[in-house]
Amino acid sequence: MSTPSASGRTFEGTPRADGTVGVRDNVLVLPSVICSHFVAERIAERVDDAVATPHDHGCAQLGADNEQTRRTFLSMAQNPNVAGTVVVGLGCEEVQSAEVATALESRDVAVRELSIQGVGGTDECIERGVEAATELVQSRRTSQTVADLSDLTLGVVSSDLDASTVASADPLVGRVADEIVDAGGRVVAAGNERLVANPDGARDAATDEARDAMEALLDRHEGHPARATRVGQFARDRPFEEVTRAWGRNTVSEVLPYGERATLSSGLAAVDAPSRFGEATTALAAAGRTSSCTSLATESSPGTRSSRSSK
Amino acid sequence: MKGRVLDDALLRLSTSDNVGTTVDDLESGTEIDADGRTVVLAEDVPFGHKVALEPVDSGGEVRKYGEVIGTATQAIEVGEWVHTHNCESTRGRGDRAAARGESA
Amino acid sequence: MGHSFEGYRRSNGRVGVRNHVAVIPTSVAASSVASAVADEAGAWARATPHQLGTSQPDPARRQTERVLVGTGRNPNVGAALVVELGTEDIDAETVADDIAATGKATETLTIRESGGTANALSEGADRLDRLKAEADRARREDADVSELVFGVECGGSDATSGIAANPAVGAACDRLVEAGGTASFSETPEFIGAEHILADRCVSEETRERILERVEAREGMAELMGVDLRGAQPTPGNQEGGLTTIEEKSLGAISKGGTTPIRGIVDYGDELPTNGGLVLMDTPGYDVESVVGKVAGGAQVVAFTTGRGSTTGNPLAPVIKVTGNPKTWDRMSNNIDVNAGTVFDGESIDSVGARIFETLVEVANGRRTEAEHRRLEEFAINEIQPEELTVEVDG
Numbered sequence: 001m002s003t004p005s006a007s008g009r010t011f012e013g014t015p016r017a018d019g020t021v022g023v024r025d026n027v028l029v030l031p032s033v034i035c036s037h038f039v040a041e042r043i044a045e046r047v048d049d050a051v052a053t054p055h056d057h058g059c060a061q062l063g064a065d066n067e068q069t070r071r072t073f074l075s076m077a078q079n080p081n082v083a084g085t086v087v088v089g090l091g092c093e094e095v096q097s098a099e100v101a102t103a104l105e106s107r108d109v110a111v112r113e114l115s116i117q118g119v120g121g122t123d124e125c126i127e128r129g130v131e132a133a134t135e136l137v138q139s140r141r142t143s144q145t146v147a148d149l150s151d152l153t154l155g156v157v158s159s160d161l162d163a164s165t166v167a168s169a170d171p172l173v174g175r176v177a178d179e180i181v182d183a184g185g186r187v188v189a190a191g192n193e194r195l196v197a198n199p200d201g202a203r204d205a206a207t208d209e210a211r212d213a214m215e216a217l218l219d220r221h222e223g224h225p226a227r228a229t230r231v232g233q234f235a236r237d238r239p240f241e242e243v244t245r246a247w248g249r250n251t252v253s254e255v256l257p258y259g260e261r262a263t264l265s266s267g268l269a270a271v272d273a274p275s276r277f278g279e280a281t282t283a284l285a286a287a288g289r290t291s292s293c294t295s296l297a298t299e300s301s302p303g304t305r306s307s308r309s310s311k
Numbered sequence: 312m313k314g315r316v317l318d319d320a321l322l323r324l325s326t327s328d329n330v331g332t333t334v335d336d337l338e339s340g341t342e343i344d345a346d347g348r349t350v351v352l353a354e355d356v357p358f359g360h361k362v363a364l365e366p367v368d369s370g371g372e373v374r375k376y377g378e379v380i381g382t383a384t385q386a387i388e389v390g391e392w393v394h395t396h397n398c399e400s401t402r403g404r405g406d407r408a409a410a411r412g413e414s415a
Numbered sequence: 416m417g418h419s420f421e422g423y424r425r426s427n428g429r430v431g432v433r434n435h436v437a438v439i440p441t442s443v444a445a446s447s448v449a450s451a452v453a454d455e456a457g458a459w460a461r462a463t464p465h466q467l468g469t470s471q472p473d474p475a476r477r478q479t480e481r482v483l484v485g486t487g488r489n490p491n492v493g494a495a496l497v498v499e500l501g502t503e504d505i506d507a508e509t510v511a512d513d514i515a516a517t518g519k520a521t522e523t524l525t526i527r528e529s530g531g532t533a534n535a536l537s538e539g540a541d542r543l544d545r546l547k548a549e550a551d552r553a554r555r556e557d558a559d560v561s562e563l564v565f566g567v568e569c570g571g572s573d574a575t576s577g578i579a580a581n582p583a584v585g586a587a588c589d590r591l592v593e594a595g596g597t598a599s600f601s602e603t604p605e606f607i608g609a610e611h612i613l614a615d616r617c618v619s620e621e622t623r624e625r626i627l628e629r630v631e632a633r634e635g636m637a638e639l640m641g642v643d644l645r646g647a648q649p650t651p652g653n654q655e656g657g658l659t660t661i662e663e664k665s666l667g668a669i670s671k672g673g674t675t676p677i678r679g680i681v682d683y684g685d686e687l688p689t690n691g692g693l694v695l696m697d698t699p700g701y702d703v704e705s706v707v708g709k710v711a712g713g714a715q716v717v718a719f720t721t722g723r724g725s726t727t728g729n730p731l732a733p734v735i736k737v738t739g740n741p742k743t744w745d746r747m748s749n750n751i752d753v754n755a756g757t758v759f760d761g762e763s764i765d766s767v768g769a770r771i772f773e774t775l776v777e778v779a780n781g782r783r784t785e786a787e788h789r790r791l792e793e794f795a796i797n798e799i800q801p802e803e804l805t806v807e808v809d810g
Contacts, residue, residue: 034703035570035727038791056466056795059701060604060650063642092571092652092723117571117652117724120746122789159469160502224801225472229504276469278443312578312758322578332574332657334759358742359574359657359722373659376577380608380663393659400660402607403644405637 006149006179013080013147014140017108020080021147026051027136028077028085029129032100033058033093036115039122040088043129050086050133053282058095070095072259075286077104077111084110084136086129091117110136150184153262155284157190158246159277161234170245177248177268184266188256188287189247190273190280193232194240196221201240206252210270213255217272227274262287318344321362325377330361330393332375337362353390361393373398418594420779421555422562422715423493426518429689430558431490432715432779435461435731436546438539439487441507442468444500448532452498452524452539459550460543461730463794468505475799480505482684482796485711487514487521491731493550494520496542498535501527520549555781561595563779564687566714566732567671568600570702572649573656573722577667579739579767580720580755586768587718587775588673588693597691599714600672601698601705603633604648608662609669613695617677625680629697636803648700652723656740671720683797687712703727704797706734716778718771726750727793728786733778736785737771750785 013021029052031040037054044052053076057069073095077085085104089097101113112132116125156177158170177187195202199218206214226232235243247268254269256262262269273283314324320343321331331345336358343350345364356362361375367387372379381398391397423431438460440449446464453462463486467479487495487510495514499507511521522542529535567584569576588598606613610630617623637644649658658664672693680695681687687694687709696712698705702725706717710732717734719725724747728734738744741756748754753774755767778784786792 034701034793034795035725037793039726056701056703059703060647062637062644062647066647090571090652090725092650092656092725094647094650096651116726116750117743117747121724121749122726122791123749221801227472227801228470229472229476230470276443278466278469312764313582324578332578357657359740361574361657361659375663376666378609378612378662378666380666381660394657395654395659398659400608400644400662402661403604403634403637403648405639406643408638409642 007183008148010146010148012144013151014083015143015145016080021145021151022080022082024081025049025083025140026081027133028053028082029133030073030077030085030087030100031055031058032073032087032089032095032097035059035090035093036088039116039125039129042126043086043088043133046130047133047137049137058093060094066094068257068259070100071257072282072286073100074103074107075259075261076282077109078107078261079285079288083140085112086132086136087111087113088125088129089113089115089118091115110139112136148183149180150266152180153186153188153288154180155188155190155281155288156246157275157277157280157284159228159231159275159280161231161238161243166242166245173246174248177246178250181248181250181267186262186264186266186269186288187248187250188262188269188271188284189244190271190284191231191244191275192217192221192272193226193228193275194235194243195270196226197232197235198240198243205240205244206255210252210255214252214270217255220272227279228276231275256287258283259286317346321345321350321364323364324375327377328374329363329365329367330373330375331364333358333360333362351390353388354392356392363387363389363391363393365389418560420558420560420776421781422558422779423490423553424556424558425490429490429517429713430562430715431493432733432781433491433731434493434550434553435459435491436543436550437487437492437495437731438462438543439483439495439497439510440464440468441483441497441499441505441510442503444469444503445498445526448526448535448539449498451536452496452543455536455540456543456547458790459547461792463730465794465796467796467798469503471504471798472801476504478683478799479796480510482707482711483510484513485684485686485713486707486731488517489710489713489715489731491715492519493553494546496522496524496539496546498524498539499526501525520546522546559595560591560776560779561690563591563716563775564597564599564689564691564712564714565591565775566599566706566709566712566717567720568602568702568706568709568717569605569668569671569720570727571721571723571725572653572658572664572667573740574658574667575656575739575756576720576722577663577670579758579764580722580737581667581671581739582764583739583755583758583767584671584718584720584737584771585673586765587771588671589675590768590772591775592673592675592692595690597687597689597694598672599687599694599696599709599712600669601696601709602668602700603629603697604644604661604700605665605668606630607634607644607665608660609665613669613677622677622679626677626695629680656722681712683708684711687714689713699797701795701797703793703795707794707796716775718775720755721751724750726786726791728784728789728791730792730794733784734786735771735774735778750789752784
């Protein structure tokens with residue numbers, strides 16, 4: 001049986017102003033707070049190619065939590081699969097929709113902003129949001145470009161460490177990850193429990209440039225229970241190599257805080273996100289610059305609302 | 312409403328309060344008869360915001376609802392707008408603990 | 416005006432003001448399927464999608480499970496379908512059994528056993544039909560307001576909240592408590608600076624100590640994170656609305672519970688007593704999570720005051736929105752049920768309180784709130800954060 005080679009493979013994508021290529025051409029309807037979540041969903045439901053990313057945050061979070069929420073919003077909206085973003089706020093929240101929109105504008109993202117309180121209620125906000133999203137959909141560039149694997153960022157998360165995952169699914173995904181990196185692309189991997197459970201392995205897996213950031217990640221989780229409890233427990237009893245098979249064989253050349261965008265031009269980056277699927281894919285979509293692939297136990301893959309933009 | 316509205320302009324919720332709450336958007340220079348004492352607004356004060364009814368020293372208590380709601384970060388004159396620029400909370404100040412090196 | 420209403424009496428004696436079939440996912444992995452099954456079925460089916468439950472440290476998982484069970488046990492739920500992917504730490508059968516202990520019909524749906532989402536949707540539809548038939552056997556019958564558990568919340572606060580809307584809702588709470596019912600408010604961070612007043616109103620030393628301890632823990636979170644609580648409290652909207660400090664916000668916030676003695680404080684999502692008087696719940700300051708906690712505790716109706724204009728609702732309990740800000744009423748009356756801004760034109764707090772109490776009875780009788788009309792059904796469960804959990808050495 002011959003194995004098809006990844007080098008030389010191409011795909012058609014949507015070119016973005018910053019030189020990246022999208023594999024989807026969606027308009028993102030981004031609630032800046034849980035309170036505008038339904039309004040954002042109603043807007044997206046009424047516009048073809050619009051997707052909403054409802055979430056639980058943005059109200060009155062403290063310090064680092066608040067920063068993380070804001071950072072994740074900005075990065076999500078800069079994912080190349082996003083053609084433009086409608087930021088929808090309530091109006092009184094900690095993460096202000098106008099502030100998010102201004103920050104995105106300065107990063108050359110096509111953006112519209114509105115808040116429920118600003119326009120006088122949910123009915124009006126939905127109507128205006130539909131108009132704004134429709135405008136963004138209509139102003140999309142229609143041209144497609146031929147891209148190769150060096151234009152791809154693959155997101156990888158393995159949400160459990162069951163036997164079949166470790167034996168079959170993870171190595172297969174890891175193989176794909178290696179092919180992408182060999183072809184000049186990027187892989188971003190979630191699953192911080194695996195690093196924390198095997199600190200020595202994690203240190204060895206990091207390149208010199210990434211070592212300080214890896215050390216900081218390990219410090220940050222010191223003494224805290226793993227978010228994905230079972231993954232954390234299983235990972236402690238297994239070698240590092242075995243619990244990170246889905247990441248491929250490359251060394252970790254960048255370590256990213258949750259919600260941060262990857263900067264490496266090629267290679268493997270680890271994202272400080274848990275193996276819990278929804279949170280992981282959101283962080284990968286934020287970190288990554290194109291598609292997100294998942295490795296999961298056995299047959300079924302739960303789609304989560306927060307990760308829609310990455311699909 | 313609890314408390315008393317002074318001159319249709321400022322609500323004093325308790326007699327021990329040294330600030331009143333505006334019941335409308337008020338302009339700078341507005342004169343308010345506060346129980347025989349005239350309070351002249353030093354600046355525009357939006358609806359729902361606070362105006363000093365008595366002078367407050369820097370570090371002094373700001374009182375509303377008959378309770379301490381914070382301390383003045385600078386001296387406040389009668390008629391001045393009282394808000395985050397001259398009044399701060401004394402609670403939940405993890406930043407101070409961090410500065411003292413007590414944070415976890 | 417009568418002090419009775421017509422509600423759905425459940426086998427455990429509690430009375431619902433709605434007769435929804437709840438579709439409760441045990442985790443984020445089953446949430447999309449739960450929402451799709453409910454949407455397909457119609458407005459009588461209400462999903463409670465959330466982000467938690469796949470794999471959580473034990474204390475966090477127990478809290479999630481408690482809220483899911485409480486949600487299904489809420490008397491506004493006539494029957495419940497519990498949906499799981501099949502790989503979660505939280506077991507759908509256990510959740511369903513705990514809900515069924517109240518005497519209502521429950522079923523479970525395991526997406527993996529159905530063989531994927533398409534099959535799960537059709538199996539879910541069949542199960543919902545059976546559950547609806549069970550729920551439909553309930554009829555509205557006479558009930559007394561003393562059987563109501565009334566959750567009160569404030570969000571998007573401004574200076575009018577503490578002056579108009581909150582005291583008016585508090586006056587309605589006083590009426591309900593006087594009639595023998597239960598009122599509950601929460602949001603412990605918004606006790607900071609007002610806890611001495613709450614402590615003085617406690618009926619027992621035990622409750623007093625518990626409240627002070629919970630406030631200290633919430634305030635300690637700021638310390639633990641090495642940050643200034645002012646970074647989050649008051650929020651930008653609160654500040655624009657005239658609130659300067661957390662103390663000021665809290666002093667205004669606590670008036671929404673009224674003036675009666677405080678009879679106890681329960682944990683997040685724990686059952687609130689009926690005929691209980693004024694009982695607090697220890698919740699975070701996030702509005703949606705806080706409302707969900709009280710609904711999981713058995714609140715059939717929620718009043719939610721707002722100065723700036725919050726529009727959130729709940730899938731299972733009607734949420735009555737009250738504003739004390741006349742400008743917000745003018746701009747956003749589509750999303751608000753009661754105008755308490757009239758106190759600035761001379762209406763007494765007590766008179767507004769009477770209107771809110773009447774609205775409570777009407778809503779209990781079936782009148783739909785603005786949030787219900789618009790199906791604004793925000794739902795989120797508070798997750799205990801790693802910083803709040805003790806270090807697990809080898810667990």
